[in-house]
Amino acid sequence: MTAVSDTAAPTPEPLLCAAFAADLDAADFRSEPLRSLWGSEADDALARGTREPILRAISGDDGVLATLGRLLVLGMPQPTAAVEAALPQLGVQGLVSLGLATLTEDAVTPTALLRPQSFVDADGIGEWWIASDLDEVALDGALPADHVLGVGGASRTLAEIVMPLEVDRALDLGTGCGIQALLVSRHAASVVATDISARALAYAELNAMLNGARNIEFRLGSMFEPVEGEAFDLIVSNPPFVITPRVDGVPEYEYRDGGLVGDALVEQFVRTAPSYLTAGGAAQLLGNWESRVVESGLDRLSSWVPADVDLWVIQREELSPLGYAELWIRDGGTTPRDAAFTRLLTAWLDDFEERGVSAVGFGYILLRRPANPTATPLRRIERMPQPVSNVGGALRQGLEAHDLLADGLPTTLFTASDVTEARHLLPGNDDPSVIELRQGGGFARTLKVDSALAAFVGACDGDLTVVQIVSALADLFEVPLVDLWADLEPRIRQLVLDGLLHG
Numbered sequence: 001m002t003a004v005s006d007t008a009a010p011t012p013e014p015l016l017c018a019a020f021a022a023d024l025d026a027a028d029f030r031s032e033p034l035r036s037l038w039g040s041e042a043d044d045a046l047a048r049g050t051r052e053p054i055l056r057a058i059s060g061d062d063g064v065l066a067t068l069g070r071l072l073v074l075g076m077p078q079p080t081a082a083v084e085a086a087l088p089q090l091g092v093q094g095l096v097s098l099g100l101a102t103l104t105e106d107a108v109t110p111t112a113l114l115r116p117q118s119f120v121d122a123d124g125i126g127e128w129w130i131a132s133d134l135d136e137v138a139l140d141g142a143l144p145a146d147h148v149l150g151v152g153g154a155s156r157t158l159a160e161i162v163m164p165l166e167v168d169r170a171l172d173l174g175t176g177c178g179i180q181a182l183l184v185s186r187h188a189a190s191v192v193a194t195d196i197s198a199r200a201l202a203y204a205e206l207n208a209m210l211n212g213a214r215n216i217e218f219r220l221g222s223m224f225e226p227v228e229g230e231a232f233d234l235i236v237s238n239p240p241f242v243i244t245p246r247v248d249g250v251p252e253y254e255y256r257d258g259g260l261v262g263d264a265l266v267e268q269f270v271r272t273a274p275s276y277l278t279a280g281g282a283a284q285l286l287g288n289w290e291s292r293v294v295e296s297g298l299d300r301l302s303s304w305v306p307a308d309v310d311l312w313v314i315q316r317e318e319l320s321p322l323g324y325a326e327l328w329i330r331d332g333g334t335t336p337r338d339a340a341f342t343r344l345l346t347a348w349l350d351d352f353e354e355r356g357v358s359a360v361g362f363g364y365i366l367l368r369r370p371a372n373p374t375a376t377p378l379r380r381i382e383r384m385p386q387p388v389s390n391v392g393g394a395l396r397q398g399l400e401a402h403d404l405l406a407d408g409l410p411t412t413l414f415t416a417s418d419v420t421e422a423r424h425l426l427p428g429n430d431d432p433s434v435i436e437l438r439q440g441g442g443f444a445r446t447l448k449v450d451s452a453l454a455a456f457v458g459a460c461d462g463d464l465t466v467v468q469i470v471s472a473l474a475d476l477f478e479v480p481l482v483d484l485w486a487d488l489e490p491r492i493r494q495l496v497l498d499g500l501l502h503g
């Protein structure tokens, strides 16, 4: 059994949080001022788990920002007098009362980290103060099983894919430090944030108070238990989807591991979430899915989705069982130099072998309960290994395009303003051998097209209807209209779905 934290969870208290926020604000305790203080190279080194460059850069600096940086960003004890001067409204005693530090005679010892977190979502750049448990660097050792994670790569990934929708009720399942709940709270009348961990909920509530979010309700419980019988317009979740062997001696971390075998937690989520959605409501989550010798992971995932629910899945990467095992063993802090590595690797590979797992996919899952129950549900399965960022708007646009096409192609189409065309010609040749349409925003898709489709897209400026353009092209290319229509129509629909054309 993995050890649990030896420090208590924070104690959120509104007045103390307001005083703390005022102090942090006055100190300009934000990402950019801190990065300027210690330099971008040192800042990047911390992201890789090394704090020494920051310590060197601010060595001897006992100013307010440097003191708060060492105390809250790095999680290191600081002289009581310096902390008292840095937090004039909250005071050292207030920090202790919030459960974020302990006090000895002459030093304040942090029991949590608190970092400014800038992020990008569909609204642009934002920033929060996020408290979470001391990390491996601050603890100088392995994480306890009940560790509450700060904002990590997966948190940012989910934030970048959440659709910018104004909604009435939103749910963040497995809220952890509360980052997703904070993000969606900007566009929701009310948010319910749940977690199986009371410790995580304490952090999430503290973070909501610190950042002035008043429309989030916190509930303890597993999966959908805390919201039984309720319905939401938007569900977001970065669930504990990591596949972990269920054998003695393999560490289990609450923040990444839901306690089920294989990808059963993701399966349960996908099967259950639609019954907690309003008509037109959407659920977005990150997940892993196992390809088995008998069935691909994407086929298994599709089979979990109720027949009347829209599914859009984007597989971002696929790892071999060995690659996956190494990734998550290292993530737990065990390297090949540690004696436990081989034992853990064997446990992971045995576990995969038992279920005939040939690969593990990772990606984004979007489920939607269609507003029109008679519409043909979307089944969109894509593999997208290239880097993408901030695609929440593109996902929303893709769903809108699916709805638009349910009534047939619009009479008139327009080329999206971010589309450009690239023509590749063999030297000395006037006819292009390859024509590409490139999307500047969204998923930044590049599509190979022929000259007929390129000419069609070029003519979509609103002057002519779709049928008029295709008729003119049939005359130009001297082909029967019916043949050209049969050839172009499905590809025009795809360009609408991909956001290169719109109605």
Ligand SMILES: C[S@@+](CC[C@H](N)C(=O)[O-])C[C@H]1O[C@@H](n2cnc3c(N)ncnc32)[C@H](O)[C@@H]1O
Binding pocket: 149, 150, 151, 152, 154, 155, 158, 173, 174, 175, 176, 177, 178, 179, 180, 194, 195, 196, 197, 200, 221, 222, 223, 237, 238, 239, 240, 254, 255, 256, 257, 258
């Ligand atoms: C990967 S963390 C995500 C935290 C945060 N939402 C983010 O995006 O950074 C997963 C969270 O799910 C919680 N969790 C684990 N098992 C759960 C369960 N059965 N039901 C609800 N939450 C669970 C963990 O405590 C953890 O806070």
